[in-house]
Amino acid sequence: MLLDTIPLNDGCQIPQIGFGTCLMPSPDTERLVGTALVAGYRHIDTARYYRNEARVGKAVPPVTCPENRCGSPANCPSARTHVRQAIDASVGELGTHPDLYLIHWPQQGHYAQTWRALQEAQADGRLRSVGVSDFHRGHLERILGDGGIRPAVNCADLGIAVQAWSPLGAGAVLRDRTIASVAQDVGRSSAQVILRWHLRRGDPVMPKAGAGPRIRENLASDDFVLSPGDMTRTDRIDRGERGRSGPRPAAA
Ligand SMILES: NC(=O)c1ccc[n+]([C@@H]2O[C@H](COP(=O)([O-])OP(=O)(O)OC[C@H]3O[C@@H](n4cnc5c(N)ncnc54)[C@H](OP(=O)(O)O)[C@@H]3O)[C@@H](O)[C@H]2O)c1
Structure with missing residues (x-):
């Protein structure tokens, strides 16, 4: 591949x-x-x-x-x-x-x-x-x-x-209802929808997964289309700093 x-x-x-x-x-x-x-x-x-x-x-x-x-x-x-x-x-x-x-x-x-x-x-x-x-x-x-x-x-x-670390929100974003709805519409998993969204934005991603099927599923996130409407729906789940999954660096 x-x-x-x-x-x-x-x-x-x-x-x-x-x-x-x-x-x-x-x-x-x-x-x-x-x-x-x-x-x-x-x-x-x-x-x-x-x-x-x-x-x-x-x-x-x-x-x-x-x-x-x-x-x-x-x-x-x-x-x-x-x-x-x-x-x-x-x-x-x-x-x-x-x-x-x-x-x-x-x-x-x-x-x-x-x-x-x-x-x-x-x-x-x-x-x-x-x-x-x-x-x-x-x-x-x-x-x-x-x-x-x-x-x-x-x-x-x-x-x-x-580069997007924790691209799946350390698992939390997988449970988002909007993502589940887009996933149903495009016939893919929630993880693939989130990763496809990152890829379309042009960001490198690095999802972690603990078993072979998920590892392969995540890699197969680049072979389907998210429409501009699907991208916009996904954009809207952004919660800014409230959505941060890791610690916040101090200001410079
Ligand atoms: N530079 C930094 O400051 C920084 C900070 C954080 C993370 N990182 C890097 O980013 C990597 C990824 O971040 P992360 O590990 O926090 O979280 P993540 O990749 O956003 O999410 C991992 C979680 O999603 C689950 N998952 C993965 N693929 C899935 C699928 N296809 N279906 C359902 N669940 C799935 C995993 O479960 P299972 O494990 O059970 O499969 C795990 O619970 C890290 O491993 C690290 O390399 C860098």
């Missing part, structure tokens, strides 16, 4: 559908990532914070990814001096170089320094694409104001791809 890819602002491409591994029960990680790769996923999201890079790495031998498109570890090095150690630890545990390395969270007092260190690592050839996660516009403006390069992800207004 050939997955659609999204261009990043550094010339690289990212497969639009990825596979998330946060809070995956440890013994299952290697098997589920293996199932995802066999199904056709070529974008896996992990993080040092998830403590599962070694298990993900066992499932992602470099030979599985001749186009070098696997691995999208988010990361949370908390200070500049730790960045090199964090990269070395990730590469050691994954057994391969990640294609995209992110600052997982804008930790106050550290993120600007961490971003400079990531840029140095990219300039040294140790990292390919670098980006950020959970940054507000103010955080982005701060690192760009420092003369930094633009992150490869995460703010459309600034020409940066937006």
